[in-house]
Amino acid sequence: MWLVNAFIGQAEFYLSIIIRLLEACLLGGIIGFEREHLHRPAGFRTHILVCVGSALVMITSEFIFNKFSANVNADPARLGAQVISGIGFLGAGTIIKEGINVKGLTTAASLWAVSCVGIAVGIGFYSGAFIATIIIFLTLVVIRKVQMRRTSKKNIRLCIHTLIKRGEVRELSQLIEELGVTVTDTEFVSSERDGEMILRYKIQIPNDIPTVEVIEAVLCHNTVRRVYEE
Incomplete structure (x- = not known):
């Protein structure tokens, strides 16, 4: 037992x-x-x-x-x-x-x-x-x-391929900020192709502003070759 x-x-x-x-x-x-x-x-x-x-x-x-x-x-x-x-x-x-x-x-x-x-x-x-x-x-x-x-704003990352020089980046940043967008961080990446520079922006966009509108505005800059969201 x-x-x-x-x-x-x-x-x-x-x-x-x-x-x-x-x-x-x-x-x-x-x-x-x-x-x-x-x-x-x-x-x-x-x-x-x-x-x-x-x-x-x-x-x-x-x-x-x-x-x-x-x-x-x-x-x-x-x-x-x-x-x-x-x-x-x-x-x-x-x-x-x-x-x-x-x-x-x-x-x-x-x-x-x-x-x-x-x-x-x-x-x-x-x-x-x-x-x-x-x-x-x-x-x-x-x-x-x-x-x-x-939250009234959305956080996104933009990758911008441009021919702009490092010292002229402020001009591009101002263009973005004029759209009502806040730039929180900028990263520079050098490219050996035709002197191209890659900028990685962290931005805050108000919910009432479409992301595509910001991308199209950046593309209108004469030094910008390509823009996409990461």
Whole structure:
């Protein structure tokens, strides 16, 4: 009889592990899918790995506590605390500085939040993990859409092939700004073809001004050969 009870106990133990890791995979995948859809540096697979890894850390902590707490002073939260602080190196890798703009902060925050979801799942706090996942997902999707609707300008990149000299670029920038467009950054790329210069502009266009209108206006400049949106 004791053999049957031991087998049932082991089956329940492994079933609990499988359920926790699969739930971590599911919840991490939900957040990762949203990031992947927006082509962010850390996407579907990265969020799943972070969440499942965090869950495994807490399962391991619980296992260590149950097995050795009678002999040593074991803290089941210690490994989880290391995950929360250690995930920063991965989040930092998703943050990119481009000119005056910084990108990747939201993805870094989502990675940290997903690691916390994984910790909750790993310790068996399923309700908290589900509620947190819903809140995180709504924050990334719904609030982003609200912010986009409230934003009065759209950010685009223009690549301009021109024969203009570096010192005369201000004239072209003024032409763009006269259309009601804000130039936030300019990058110069030299080209060996016929002395051509490539300018990469980051601009903000009011929503009521079509992008094609700006492109056509730039093309009217006598030094410009080609303009396209990147």
